[in-house]
Amino acid sequence: MAGRIEDYALIxxxxxxxxxxxxxxxxxxxxxxxxxxxxxxxxLGTEEHGFWRIGPEHAxxxxxxxxxxRQYRGDSLILESEWDTPxxxxxxxxxxxxxxxAPQLVRIVEGVSGRVEMRSxxxxxxxxxxxxxxxxxxxxRTVAVAGPDSVWLDTPVETYGEELTTYxxxxxxxxxxIAFTLSWQPSHHPQPPLPDPEGALEATTEFWxxxxxxxxxxxxxxxxxxxxxxxxxxxxxxxxxxxxxxxxTSLPEDIGGVRNWDYRYTWLRDAAITLSSLLRTxxxxxxxxxxxxxxxxxxGDPENLQIMYGIAGERELGEAExxxxxxxxxxxxxxxxxxxxxxxxxxxxxxxxxxxxxAHMTGLARNDYASLLQLKLIHYLxxxxxxxxxxxxxxxxxxxxxxxxxVMAWVAVDRTIKLIESGDADGPLERWRELRDEIHRxxxxxxxxxxxxxxxxxxxxxxxxxxxxxxxxxxxxxPDDKRVIGTIEAIQxxxxxxxxxxLRYPTQGSHEGVDGLPGDEGAFLACSFWMADDLAMIGRxxxxxxxxxxxxxxxxxxxxxxxxxxxRLQRQVGNFPQAxxxxxxxxxxxxxxxxxxxxx
Numbered sequence: 001m002a003g004r005i006e007d008y009a010l011i012x013x014x015x016x017x018x019x020x021x022x023x024x025x026x027x028x029x030x031x032x033x034x035x036x037x038x039x040x041x042x043x044l045g046t047e048e049h050g051f052w053r054i055g056p057e058h059a060x061x062x063x064x065x066x067x068x069x070r071q072y073r074g075d076s077l078i079l080e081s082e083w084d085t086p087x088x089x090x091x092x093x094x095x096x097x098x099x100x101x102a103p104q105l106v107r108i109v110e111g112v113s114g115r116v117e118m119r120s121x122x123x124x125x126x127x128x129x130x131x132x133x134x135x136x137x138x139x140x141r142t143v144a145v146a147g148p149d150s151v152w153l154d155t156p157v158e159t160y161g162e163e164l165t166t167y168x169x170x171x172x173x174x175x176x177x178i179a180f181t182l183s184w185q186p187s188h189h190p191q192p193p194l195p196d197p198e199g200a201l202e203a204t205t206e207f208w209x210x211x212x213x214x215x216x217x218x219x220x221x222x223x224x225x226x227x228x229x230x231x232x233x234x235x236x237x238x239x240x241x242x243x244x245x246x247x248x249t250s251l252p253e254d255i256g257g258v259r260n261w262d263y264r265y266t267w268l269r270d271a272a273i274t275l276s277s278l279l280r281t282x283x284x285x286x287x288x289x290x291x292x293x294x295x296x297x298x299x300g301d302p303e304n305l306q307i308m309y310g311i312a313g314e315r316e317l318g319e320a321e322x323x324x325x326x327x328x329x330x331x332x333x334x335x336x337x338x339x340x341x342x343x344x345x346x347x348x349x350x351x352x353x354x355x356x357x358x359a360h361m362t363g364l365a366r367n368d369y370a371s372l373l374q375l376k377l378i379h380y381l382x383x384x385x386x387x388x389x390x391x392x393x394x395x396x397x398x399x400x401x402x403x404x405x406x407v408m409a410w411v412a413v414d415r416t417i418k419l420i421e422s423g424d425a426d427g428p429l430e431r432w433r434e435l436r437d438e439i440h441r442x443x444x445x446x447x448x449x450x451x452x453x454x455x456x457x458x459x460x461x462x463x464x465x466x467x468x469x470x471x472x473x474x475x476x477x478x479p480d481d482k483r484v485i486g487t488i489e490a491i492q493x494x495x496x497x498x499x500x501x502x503l504r505y506p507t508q509g510s511h512e513g514v515d516g517l518p519g520d521e522g523a524f525l526a527c528s529f530w531m532a533d534d535l536a537m538i539g540r541x542x543x544x545x546x547x548x549x550x551x552x553x554x555x556x557x558x559x560x561x562x563x564x565x566x567x568r569l570q571r572q573v574g575n576f577p578q579a580x581x582x583x584x585x586x587x588x589x590x591x592x593x594x595x596x597x598x599x600x
Contacts, residue, residue: 453482
């Protein structure tokens, strides 16, 4: 059985990623890209669907022991796990070296004290656990082949096959280091070169040291900020600059429920807010690469702007269900692809324009096509801003006039006006100023409930929506406006859990809610960070700091966050780790640092 979501560590090479559990099991790995088929899909099923465990030997029929300690090596993505056994202590160092060529997962077993008997159990299953590969030896190397893929295992330890699994039994003594390297290669290519695990470890250590040195944040929350930045870097597909929302699919938002989605794609919204966090902490190269990715993905066709694309800009992301996988803790269906790519979400125009505006304001080298794209987006919004859409949360119910979508349409127009006013673009300035005023009036008249003194989720609705917390952060209204304060307080009353964390919107249990789905979900971590931001903006800084530090305490022992927190089960839920959780963590830390609202 897979571990709890927070029991996993992330390792990756900026092209794909693996999740490694506390017991030394790699339960998730897609090769060669984030969105490729999984070779280890055990997290969405059982060991029959692929895994790789290295750890101390344990008695037949017992659970493999969890590591007594684990940590990342300094500010890096190199995982170190240690087990204390009656015969000694052993450390396993897991990492994926940043690459130009084939992906590698490297696992170095090191004797710390005594002599420890170890076992490696490797069960490769291609196509998300469905296909058993042909495993054989070539020049004393173990290779698994299925269709277009081959995976090569290199280790000095003798391996053997049994029950469609590759095993290695060995003993490691104090001071000894034994490496295992798994490399992917197209099956029609000649065998890959022999790996150099120790050299790869040294290069990976240096890569992360140099990258973290660029961070300009020096405030009191440095540790969670840097860990979040490393996580965001790990979710960036280096060849193109695309940023995945998460490296996983179908980790449930509701344990045992149907809210299971594939997040291995680039949402314009998530990528745009990630860009803003990177820019404000010194990472201009990542921002430049994402802007270039955006321009290629949209490719002169903003009228057909999608809310998400593949990591190389692919448009076709058809959704399918993998019925042979029982799902994480029986949460079905397991989905790959994402049908929401075809939705209309007008807020995306605002997020993209805000990101381009921030890049411009922070001095990123001018790109004429980026300015042209921004103008084209507004020409589109001029005709369509007053249409209903599916909104930020990708509801699968009927379209509505979502207030947040209208606010972000206002943001898009406002930031483009500022671009024209700066002299860096030409456009119908007066006409768009009138458009900006029209959208603002429309929202304030139709999206605001004067009796309750709060904005609502959509025009004419009674429901609230945590996305309304972005109204002051986007500059739509000032923080001291009574309507802003009323909205913040209403969300605290109606969308807050007992712990003070924030739900996205009301759900209806077994009945279909506004999102067109049955079931409930946990507190949405991004929304909870937004609440901390808003509290700081309206002067309730002590309350903001306390909420922020409660949110930091939800991170796992390695500083990672999934999408949501289930207050009933007291555990993380949703895809993991989630960019949309780590980005607002950074933003709130920056805001609280600027305000001096921190303890100690």
